[in-house]
Amino acid sequence: SGPVEFHGPHQAGIVTPAQDRLHFATFDVIATKRDEVIALLKEWTAAAALMTAGRDIGQYGAVNGPGEAPPEDTGEAVGLPPARLTLTIGFGPSFFTDAKGNDRFGIAARRPKALVELPHFIGDNLDPNRSGGDIAVQACSDDPQVAVHAIRNLARIGFGTTVVRYSQLGFGRTSSTSRAQTTPRNLFGFKDGTNNLKLEDTAKLEQQLWVQPEDGPDWMVGGSYLVSRRIRMTVEIWDRTSLGEQEAIIGRGKGTGAPLGKADEFDPIDFNARGADGQQKVAMDSHVRLAHPQFNKGAELLRRGYNFVDGSDGLGRLDAGLFFLAYQRDPRKQFIPIQQQLSRSDTLNEYIRHVGSGSFACPGGVTPGSYWGEKLF
Ligand code: HEM
Numbered sequence: 001s002g003p004v005e006f007h008g009p010h011q012a013g014i015v016t017p018a019q020d021r022l023h024f025a026t027f028d029v030i031a032t033k034r035d036e037v038i039a040l041l042k043e044w045t046a047a048a049a050l051m052t053a054g055r056d057i058g059q060y061g062a063v064n065g066p067g068e069a070p071p072e073d074t075g076e077a078v079g080l081p082p083a084r085l086t087l088t089i090g091f092g093p094s095f096f097t098d099a100k101g102n103d104r105f106g107i108a109a110r111r112p113k114a115l116v117e118l119p120h121f122i123g124d125n126l127d128p129n130r131s132g133g134d135i136a137v138q139a140c141s142d143d144p145q146v147a148v149h150a151i152r153n154l155a156r157i158g159f160g161t162t163v164v165r166y167s168q169l170g171f172g173r174t175s176s177t178s179r180a181q182t183t184p185r186n187l188f189g190f191k192d193g194t195n196n197l198k199l200e201d202t203a204k205l206e207q208q209l210w211v212q213p214e215d216g217p218d219w220m221v222g223g224s225y226l227v228s229r230r231i232r233m234t235v236e237i238w239d240r241t242s243l244g245e246q247e248a249i250i251g252r253g254k255g256t257g258a259p260l261g262k263a264d265e266f267d268p269i270d271f272n273a274r275g276a277d278g279q280q281k282v283a284m285d286s287h288v289r290l291a292h293p294q295f296n297k298g299a300e301l302l303r304r305g306y307n308f309v310d311g312s313d314g315l316g317r318l319d320a321g322l323f324f325l326a327y328q329r330d331p332r333k334q335f336i337p338i339q340q341q342l343s344r345s346d347t348l349n350e351y352i353r354h355v356g357s358g359s360f361a362c363p364g365g366v367t368p369g370s371y372w373g374e375k376l377f
Pocket of ligand 1: 186188190191192193194195196229231232233250252269287288291292293300301321322324335338339342352
């Protein structure tokens with residue numbers, strides 16, 4: 001429950017072993033001047049460094065300021081440990097240019113080529129109010145109140161400069177990002193995160209996760225691209241599907257998480273194995289086959305999503321699903337082609353619907369004395 005170091009060569013909250021809780025928010029900038037944006041990013045960075053260290057923000061914090069003024073910190077995290085809070089920032093395409101293509105803050109020429117608007121995928125049913133955003137902040141913590149406090153205080157600091165576009169709470173991490181963690185389960189009851197990029201895969205992280213000097217632009221080196229997708233899961237329909245069918249759709253056993261035909265969770269998948277009936281044990285249209293690097297030109301993702309249940313939908317169904325978060329070196333070579341393949345053929349599509357979306361450029365790490373995105377300006 002201790003603190004996670006905020007400064008470093010990469011932003012925290014990417015390979016950091018996935019915490020239990022999420023509060024994710026995107027913000028639209030309403031200020032029109034470059035200096036106002038820089039001032040906000042400086043103030044946000046200072047607050048983020050304090051909050052991730054488990055401290056109140058501002059000079060006086062929550063309760064030691066003058067009685068005549070609103071407190072600098074909202075106070076609900078007083079007495080709570082930092083609970084491994086991380087705050088990770090990303091800039092969306094709309095941060096660089098507005099809908100008419102105007103350069104908003106003099107940084108349009110510095111927009112990375114890899115920061116694309118995601119194309120339409122088959123079956124997408126996106127709600128614009130749960131998509132996009134100029135700036136995304138991912139708050140992860142083992143304590144939901146600590147994560148909520150962090151986003152709330154950033155929103156408060158941003159008053160007059162930014163507005164919250166949408167926010168999403170998540171619980172029960174749906175992936176492991178370290179071999180030291182056990183694999184958790186998603187709301188379909190399956191282990192999720194078995195074949196994920198992990199903190200220990202250092203060589204692979206350079207190939208698949210971190211932007212390299214030859215990729216450019218310079219301000220993104222050591223950074224990564226985030227794709228967010230709010231994926232509704234129709235759990236009521238899934239729950240009436242037989243165990244055998246569920247396992248065939250994923251391509252893994254529900255109990256062990258082992259690939260079909262294998263005994264242990266971390267056994268490699270044998271895509272050629274056939275059962276006594278002559279059929280492929282891991283079906284051609286199963287999720288793990290279609291998403292596997294072998295069938296995606298070697299592309300991999302660092303998945304870091306969370307379960308959500310946002311009440312019910314008025315039709316007697318839970319508004320439940322997966323808030324999918326994936327980091328990568330270049331979405332044009334990773335998320336986009338993988339999702340194009342999944343959206344065409346994955347049998348899982350009968351039980352899920354993508355209802356929100358975002359893509360963000362998350363710069364490299366913050367050094368002491370610098371601020372989030374400093375090299376961009
Ligand atoms: C693997 C569930 C959406 C990419 C898996 C696994 C499960 C799962 C149970 C097997 C365990 C593992 O290796 O982690 C789901 C559910 C989804 C969903 C329930 C939607 C609600 C997506 C999306 C993508 C994706 C949108 C990317 C576009 C992957 C990848 C793997 C994987 C790359 C690892 C495949 C491998 O190399 O074996 N997913 N997934 N998933 N999923 Fe998903």
